[in-house]
Amino acid sequence: MNAPVDSFHPLLRLLHGLMAVLVIAMLFLGVTMVASVDGSQPQLVGWHKQLGLALLVLLSARLLVRAFTARPALPASVTPWQRRAAGAVHLALYGLLLGQILVGWAMQGAADYPLRFALWRIPALVGADPDLYGILRCAHGWIAYGLFALILVHAAAALVHGLLRRDGVWTSMWRLRQGGKRPGNTRR
Template sequence: MSRKKNTPSAPPMHFNITARILHWLMAAMILAMIFIGLGMMTSLTWRPWLLNLHVPLGIAILLLVIIRFINRLSFSVPKMPASISKFQSKAAGTLHWLLYGMMLALPLTGWAQLSAGGFPVKLFPGVNLPPILPQSPFLFALLHDAHRVMAWLLFFMVVGHLSAALLHAWVYRDGLFSSITWGRKMINKSEEPSARAAE
C-alpha cells in the first residue's frame, strides 16, 4: 500500500471571502472619502456637513484596515500569474503594502490633526473619540499639511492601482483581477501544461 507524501498545499485561486469583502467595501469607502475631501476643499457651505461624514468614515476605514491587515497575514494568497516578471511582482507587492500604510496613516493623521487643533473628533452625536495629541498650533499646521499631501498621494496610488487592475482584467486576462472577485479565475495559457501535468 503506497503512502501519499506530504506536499505543501497549492496556493488558493482566490483571496479568502473576508479579504474580498473588505477589499471592495474599503474601495467604495476610500473613493467616497476622496470625493468628500474634494468637496470640503471647494465648498465652505457644505464643509461642516461633509466633515461630519469624513471623520466617522475615516475611523471606520482605520478599523477595517487593521482587520484586513490581520486577515492578510493569517491566510495564504493567490500566486502572481506566470506572465508577470519578478520585478513587476515585487513592485506590486511594494505598492500593496504602501496602500496599507497610507490607509493607516491618513485616519491617524486626521485624528491627530483635530486633537492638536482642539476640535472634537465626532463619531456620532454625543459620541466623541478622545484626543491623541495635546493642543498645539504648530502640530495642527504640520499635520494639516501632512494629511493633505498624503490624501493626494493616496489618490494617485488608487488611480494607478485601478488602472493596473483594469489592464489585467480587460487586456491581459491573466486571472489576477478575478482572484479578488467572485468570478471564475482564468488559467494563463503558459501555465496550462504544468496544471495538466499536476492532475
C-alpha cells in the same frame, strides 16, 4: 503550509470592496468639504471624520484577515520586477491609508476638536497645538494626493490584468465565490 488557492478569501474581497468605495468617497468628500463655502461644510466634515474612523476599523480587520488567510499566486507571466512593484504599491497603499487616518486623527487633537465615533469619544493622539495642526493639515492633503496617485496605479494595473492580460489576477479578487485550488505558492 496552506494549500494554494486561486482567489482571495471572501472576507478579504468584501473588505477590499468596502474600503475601495469608502476611500474614493473620502477623497471626493475631502475635496468637496475643503472647497465648500456654504453651510454644508460642517456636515461634510462630520461625515469625513466618521468614515475615516470606519476605515481604520476596516483596515485593521483587513490586515488581520490578510495575515491569516492564503493568497493566490501571481501567474508565471508576471515578471520579478512586476512582482516587486505590486508588493511595493500594496505596502504603500496600506502605509498611506494608515498614515492618513492617523494624521487626520492627530489633526483633530491638535485643533482641540473632540472626535467621536458613533457614541464613543475617541481620545486625542496629540494635545492642542495650532502650529502642529497646520503641519498635520498640510500633510493630510499631501497624503491624499499620494493615495489618489497610488489608487490610479493600482486600478490601472488591475484593468491591465483583467482586460488585456486576462491572466486570473483580476478574477482572484472579484469572483463572487471562492474557486478551486491552483498550483503555485508565491503569495501576494
